[in-house]
Amino acid sequence: MIPLLSLDGVSRIYRQRRGLLGRGVPLRAVDDISLSVAPGLTLGVVGESGCGKSTTGRLALGLETPDSGRVTFRGAVMPPPDGAEWRSQRRHLQLVPQDPLGALDRRLTVAAQIAEPLLIHGIGNRGEREDRLAALLNDVGLRADQAARYPHELSGGQRQRAVLARALATSPALLVCDEPVSALDVSIQAQVINMLTDLQAARGIAMIFISHDLKVVRQVSHEVAVMYLGRVVEQGDPDAIFADPLHPYARALVSAIPVPGPRRLPRIVLSGDPPNPADRPAGCAFHPRCSLATAQCRVEEPGLIARADGRRVACHRADELARASA
């Protein structure tokens, strides 16, 4: 199947200045990753802060140009930002950000903002746009009187619905959801997650769902990629990975999720903090925190290698670990 969007060997390097007069040091926010999303399906991207998951989302949307590798949408290379071609492609690729209050204009009513993409992309005449607005509000469960309000007059859940309606206005083929429910209360989170999966089922929208919350990612994803310091360390079927993660970092991450009720996997507590992305350890970037690291891990970076069960793992000791857990 032809993927809707694919990232092939994509890297994004920022230059980070150290000190006032310091020279810039390269920070590999995303380092040679390859991912793809099929139409109508969801790719979950998980990892801790600084792992490059949001940069991955921005690369997928074409908001950033990769320093190497390429991003293709429907088989064509993503046009560079701000050109006419890029602008017209915006309607197919939309972002749902984490903080809806920050993403909404406080001086415009919610309805005006939901309808704005239709104006920008010249979709429909006035009457059609009004019908479309009503349909969008209905899809995300907002009433017309709520949409007539300003962002600060709505609750967090209602604002997130408004941001989602705005993203859906142009009928995009792909939504990049960057921590879309992290700021919401648990009971509201469930409403928004159900709404996202319902909309996906009804409209066949593909999603890249970025989150630090593994429970939420498992709920919505058809495939999942675990990132650590700019690289994918394990990728595959969410049920397989979350039930039996293979990469030592994925294992620690899964075991660190606090669950109400009895714990299935023994808890692995990692020592130390995630290293600074500007100061990547040599070899496997995870080796300083890994209890299984060997001399090879300190010098040689493991590749992301496909395994018999279909998942891909970047660990020198993956075979041993798979045998031990079998």
Added chain:
Amino acid sequence: MSATLVSIRDLWVSFDGHAALRGVDLDIAPGEAVGLVGESGCGKSVTWLAALGLLPVKAAVSGQVLLDGQDLRTLKPAALDAIRGRRVAMIFQDPASSLNPVHRVGRQVVEALRLHRGLDGAAARAEARRLFDLVGIPDAGRRLDAFAHELSGGQNQRVMIAMALAGEPELLVADEPTTALDATIQAQILDLLRRLQAETGMALVLISHDLGVVADLCSRVGVMYGGRIVEEAPTATLFAAPVHPYTQGLLAALPDMTGPRRRLTAIAGGVPEPWNFPPGCSFAPRCMSATSACDAALPAARDVGDGHSVACLHAHVPEPVRAVVPA
């Protein structure tokens, strides 16, 4: 029932005439770990800010907060200062904003040691270093001279915990201590709190929106909604057999980590704003079992056995399971 360290009795708080807390009763035994869970605006933080006299003056507070039988609410500021940070310490969600950015972190811990334990000079610094070691800050001697911005979020939270331990408190109130941290760092801090509690024998109140975090660390949990504790039970009981419709709804709304994926059961509607609490049960507008009686008055907490209490008129209480011995 063992002796009680802190006993909160019928605590009410209102801001500008709007009730934020509506009659909270809670007992903490010495050395016990109690969790308070709930969504934003439920009053879980306000309960402890009010108990320790940390709310702004415009807050109207009534009720009793007894520490060893002495009501903190009636104490003079100087007497309260001798308790806060000494016998009862508190840590917050965002450690970086709780620390002073222009003073070295070691100096801030030394200040707490001087205030609460009368230590000075080399003795205070040695004790600060011991505390840094205790909370697992690597290279403690050098980190004493670091500024907050030079440390990671997890390390800053460790500094805050070290500072809270400076007074050798009998109770540590941790308000969302791991919410701003990454999952693997959260696991480290939870482990640290568990170890410190076991080593020092202090009681712990863990305030969190995350049921999993509370389940991990606490032996007893209170679920708050709309300014009240709606259900309270030993942790295992609460997660295995929740009785209040809100607790049941919260657990059903959480995605599972294992087993088949199911559609989440969302609770309809939204959390009520404090200026808009219904007169009766706060949860009634979202509750499937609500009747007109629920709107009439606040439901009182009733005991349903084994340290389990619930404030709901309609809660279905499971029959006590009787062991059936085959003949």
